[in-house]
Amino acid sequence: MFAIIRLYHLSPIFEESFKSDWSSLVYAFRAHDAFVAARLHKESPVTFIAYERWKSKESYLEVMNDYEGKIREPLEKLKDNCNDIKLLHSMDMIEAHAIDGQ
Numbered sequence: 001m002f003a004i005i006r007l008y009h010l011s012p013i014f015e016e017s018f019k020s021d022w023s024s025l026v027y028a029f030r031a032h033d034a035f036v037a038a039r040l041h042k043e044s045p046v047t048f049i050a051y052e053r054w055k056s057k058e059s060y061l062e063v064m065n066d067y068e069g070k071i072r073e074p075l076e077k078l079k080d081n082c083n084d085i086k087l088l089h090s091m092d093m094i095e096a097h098a099i100d101g102q
Contacts, residue, residue, distance in 0.1 A: 001036070001093035002060050004052040009084040012045050018081035022050065025074040034059030049088075057092065 010018050022040055029035040029052075036053035043049050054060035066072050079085065 002054045002057040003089070003091050003093055004050075004054070004060065004087065005089040006050045006052075007043075007084075007086045007088050008048040008050065008082050009086075010046060010048070010082045014081040015045075018048070018078065021074065021078040021081060022048075025071070025078050028070050028074045029063065031070060032059075032063045034063050053093075057090070 008018065008022075019040070026038045029038065034055045036055060038050060038052045041049045041051070052060075054063075063071060066075075
């Protein structure tokens with residue numbers, strides 16, 4: 001597994017269109033087997049943090065290269081709402097054991 005954490009900084013007037021466009025981008029991700037899940041969190045009135053899970057770093061990069069052209073349009077629409085987008089973390093996930101041993 002591979003995970004990405006992104007920080008989106010936007011003007012509050014774009015909040016509704018940002019959330020709608022983020023959902024459209026996630027819908028486009030779902031068309032790829034490499035995508036596992038995504039969550040969006042509101043950190044402040046102008047910042048959102050998104051967490052994405054992918055099957056592997058290689059499959060994530062393949063989707064983001066957008067050879068089929070299905071990611072570019074929703075990604076560009078999302079960017080139009082933002083003043084800044086930062087990739088905070090990209091990380092390989094490791095196996096974890098439950099605290100109670102189950």
